[in-house]
Amino acid sequence: MTTTDRVVIFDTTLRDGEQCPGATMTFEEKLEVAALLDRMGVDIIEAGFPIASNGDFEAVAEIARRTRNAVVAGLARAIPADIARCGEAVRFAQRPRIHTFVSTSPIHLQHQMRKTEEQVLEIIAATVAQARNLVDNVEWSAMDATRTGHEYLARAVETAIKAGATTINLPDTVGYATPDEYRAMFVAMRERVPGADKVTFSTHCHDDLGLAVANSLAGLAGGARQIECTVNGIGERAGNAALEEVVMALKTRRDAMPYETGVESTLLTRASRLVSAATSFPVQYNKAIVGKNAFAHESGIHQDGMLKNNETYEIMTPASVGVTKTSLVMGKHSGRAAFKDKLKALGYELGENALQDAFARFKDLADRKKHVYDEDIEALVDNQIGASDDRIKVLSLTVIAGTLGPQQATLTLDIDDVHTTVQASGNGPVDAIFNAIRRVVPHEANLALFQVHAVTEGTDAQAEVSVRLEEGDKTVTARVADPDTLVAAAKAYVAALNKLAAKRQKLNPQAAISA
Numbered sequence: 001m002t003t004t005d006r007v008v009i010f011d012t013t014l015r016d017g018e019q020c021p022g023a024t025m026t027f028e029e030k031l032e033v034a035a036l037l038d039r040m041g042v043d044i045i046e047a048g049f050p051i052a053s054n055g056d057f058e059a060v061a062e063i064a065r066r067t068r069n070a071v072v073a074g075l076a077r078a079i080p081a082d083i084a085r086c087g088e089a090v091r092f093a094q095r096p097r098i099h100t101f102v103s104t105s106p107i108h109l110q111h112q113m114r115k116t117e118e119q120v121l122e123i124i125a126a127t128v129a130q131a132r133n134l135v136d137n138v139e140w141s142a143m144d145a146t147r148t149g150h151e152y153l154a155r156a157v158e159t160a161i162k163a164g165a166t167t168i169n170l171p172d173t174v175g176y177a178t179p180d181e182y183r184a185m186f187v188a189m190r191e192r193v194p195g196a197d198k199v200t201f202s203t204h205c206h207d208d209l210g211l212a213v214a215n216s217l218a219g220l221a222g223g224a225r226q227i228e229c230t231v232n233g234i235g236e237r238a239g240n241a242a243l244e245e246v247v248m249a250l251k252t253r254r255d256a257m258p259y260e261t262g263v264e265s266t267l268l269t270r271a272s273r274l275v276s277a278a279t280s281f282p283v284q285y286n287k288a289i290v291g292k293n294a295f296a297h298e299s300g301i302h303q304d305g306m307l308k309n310n311e312t313y314e315i316m317t318p319a320s321v322g323v324t325k326t327s328l329v330m331g332k333h334s335g336r337a338a339f340k341d342k343l344k345a346l347g348y349e350l351g352e353n354a355l356q357d358a359f360a361r362f363k364d365l366a367d368r369k370k371h372v373y374d375e376d377i378e379a380l381v382d383n384q385i386g387a388s389d390d391r392i393k394v395l396s397l398t399v400i401a402g403t404l405g406p407q408q409a410t411l412t413l414d415i416d417d418v419h420t421t422v423q424a425s426g427n428g429p430v431d432a433i434f435n436a437i438r439r440v441v442p443h444e445a446n447l448a449l450f451q452v453h454a455v456t457e458g459t460d461a462q463a464e465v466s467v468r469l470e471e472g473d474k475t476v477t478a479r480v481a482d483p484d485t486l487v488a489a490a491k492a493y494v495a496a497l498n499k500l501a502a503k504r505q506k507l508n509p510q511a512a513i514s515a
């Protein structure tokens with residue numbers, strides 16, 4: 001690898017990242033994030049904006065003291081007091097950097113700075129020189145570079161280089177550039193500015209049009225060798241280029257982009273979770289690299305492919321970003337291959353017919369339920385095992401419940417292939433259902449236990465109902481799960497009666513279904 005293949009990763013999670021509404025981190029949280037960034041191998045940690053507040057100053061200073069490997073930078077406007085304060089904070093670092101910036105675009109000069117082009121050039125010369133007197137490592141940024149004419153931008157860059165800047169950052173401050181324009185800007189500055197070959201050019205892209213990472217990579221093609229980015233892409237407005245996306249794009253597509261970073265990619269997921277927890281910003285499910293679904297597959301065709309070979313639908317391994325394994329999520333789009341694999345993992349070996357039956361029931365459940373958990377599948381298969389010999393089956397159930405009692409149940413049972421429908425009322429819907437069952441299947445058994453619990457979480461969770469019946473010295477317990485609690489109750493009671501009938505029959509083959 002030659003030095004020109006190495007891309008410097010400049011993390012600004014603690015500065016630009018923290019600037020977005022609601023992302024403020026405490027002092028301790030910042031230290032924790034900085035420690036992980038340092039361990040992960042980012043080259044530069046922009047720890048804050050020291051003039052912004054005493055808290056920011058203290059955080060930058062403490063991160064500067066603690067950081068072992070990375071350069072620690074602080075941000076400063078092109079104002080002497082900002083630069084002096086920044087210098088005070090980063091001076092504790094083993095490798096300090098002052099990052100100073102000023103606007104260059106006509107719209108900013110006219111409305112924000114209210115200065116002429118010549119005045120801004122003078123400010124650049126003075127403030128970069130001031131920073132360079134404090135530290136050897138000075139970055140200068142042309143705020144709103146992508147809306148600045150190349151001619152004036154080249155003069156500003158030349159002024160900064162002459163004053164001692166060692167890194168020149170050309171930000172797409174408002175996320176306006178296209179990749180071609182952004183690449184061309186770096187090519188133009190490197191061609192026309194004297195001394196451009198002595199400095200490192202840097203990208204700093206915002207995601208207003210969803211182009212931050214694409215633009216950062218285009219900047220590399222134009223000759224930039226530093227990328228400014230944030231964990232989870234947090235930052236002003238739509239955010240900055242996401243660090244994890246930049247790192248993994250370079251790692252995965254080395255064939256197309258022959259550059260290397262020093263980032264240990266297996267820590268990317270941990271960094272994402274830490275920043276998400278510190279900022280209380282959830283990571284969207286479909287976020288590239290670190291989203292919950294980045295290595296999850298629900299559709300049957302993809303799951304089938306993944307079971308045959310991971311490379312059919314994954315371009316990087318979950319392990320490479322610190323995720324333990326790919327997950328094949330069971331849902332309404334899943335197919336038989338994944339279902340069979342899941343059953344095997346759960347310890348079930350079903351014959352072909354039982355498997356087809358279980359799969360049909362699984363599809364039916366997945367149509368009604370948003371998340372199908374392992375426990376749902378276990379409950380579904382457990383209910384089926386042993387159900388084939390049942391003499392009593394619930395065919396249909398309608399219940400009228402609510403504040404205006406008495407509650408009523410209309411129930412149709414299949415007993416030895418004969419269908420019987422009854423109606424009963426009760427003190428509550430479950431009582432009504434059990435009265436209906438007792439009317440069709442009279443028995444003396446005592447209801448010793450009736451218990452309901454949710455198998456998984458959410459209002460669409462399967463309810464698991466347990467029913468225990470005692471008849472003389474015979475005790476049977478049945479457990480049934482269904483998304484409808486009342487259906488689960490009816491089926492659990494009937495399942496217990498089936499077990500009781502089976503016990504009676506063992507003792508006396510002529511025993512009737514009722515007792």
Ligand SMILES: CC(=O)SCCNC(=O)CCNC(=O)[C@H](O)C(C)(C)COP(=O)(O)OP(=O)(O)OC[C@H]1O[C@@H](n2cnc3c(N)ncnc32)[C@H](O)[C@@H]1OP(=O)(O)O
Pocket residue numbers: 016019049051052053076077078079101102103112113143173236
């Ligand atoms: C693109 C970016 O991300 S830039 C960084 C943005 N981040 C932040 O602003 C977060 C931290 N900021 C702060 O805490 C405050 O804004 C401070 C401490 C920096 C300044 O606070 P105040 O002195 O109250 O100024 P205020 O924020 O109202 O206005 C900004 C001033 O800085 C000036 N300014 C803005 N950028 C620069 C710059 N790069 N160089 C010199 N002056 C600048 C503005 O023109 C304005 O000056 P004016 O008051 O003379 O019109």
Ligand SMILES: CC(C)C(=O)C(=O)O
Pocket residue numbers: 016075101141142143144169171172173174204206
């Ligand atoms: C301060 C600069 C680098 C910035 O954040 C931007 O221009 O977006």
Ligand SMILES: [Mg+2]
Pocket residue numbers: 016171173204206236
């Ligand atoms: Mg920015």
